[in-house]
Amino acid sequence: MTRTRKRLRHLALAIGTAAGAVVATDSGLRLAACGVPTSLITICALSVFATVNAVGGSVADALATTTYRCPSGCGFKVRLRSLDAGEHRRQQEVAASHPSHT
Numbered sequence: 001m002t003r004t005r006k007r008l009r010h011l012a013l014a015i016g017t018a019a020g021a022v023v024a025t026d027s028g029l030r031l032a033a034c035g036v037p038t039s040l041i042t043i044c045a046l047s048v049f050a051t052v053n054a055v056g057g058s059v060a061d062a063l064a065t066t067t068y069r070c071p072s073g074c075g076f077k078v079r080l081r082s083l084d085a086g087e088h089r090r091q092q093e094v095a096a097s098h099p100s101h102t
């Protein structure tokens with residue numbers, strides 16, 4: 001994984017966490033204004049935070065994942081994370097030489 005991709009991944013994780021905290025706080029404040037009990041506000045705010053944070057994690061994973069496709073155009077592909085240069089080349093060869101082209 002290149003340094004730029006690592007930075008983008010960390011940035012996506014940080015943005016997901018910050019956005020989750022903001023949205024969860026906003027949801028909690030809106031529910032509190034309506035007189036919802038504190039236990040329900042806590043549960044809702046944590047759920048909203050977890051959901052938004054998971055979206056940030058998914059984006060971060062997508063940024064860190066490399067996809068190798070068969071060069072002959074079939075549907076075969078390999079998705080891996082965190083590869084160095086040698087492993088990158090090896091996975092390209094694996095994708096090109098898989099046994100059955102579909």
Ligand SMILES: [Zn+2]
Binds near residue numbers: 074075076098102
């Ligand atoms: Zn193929």
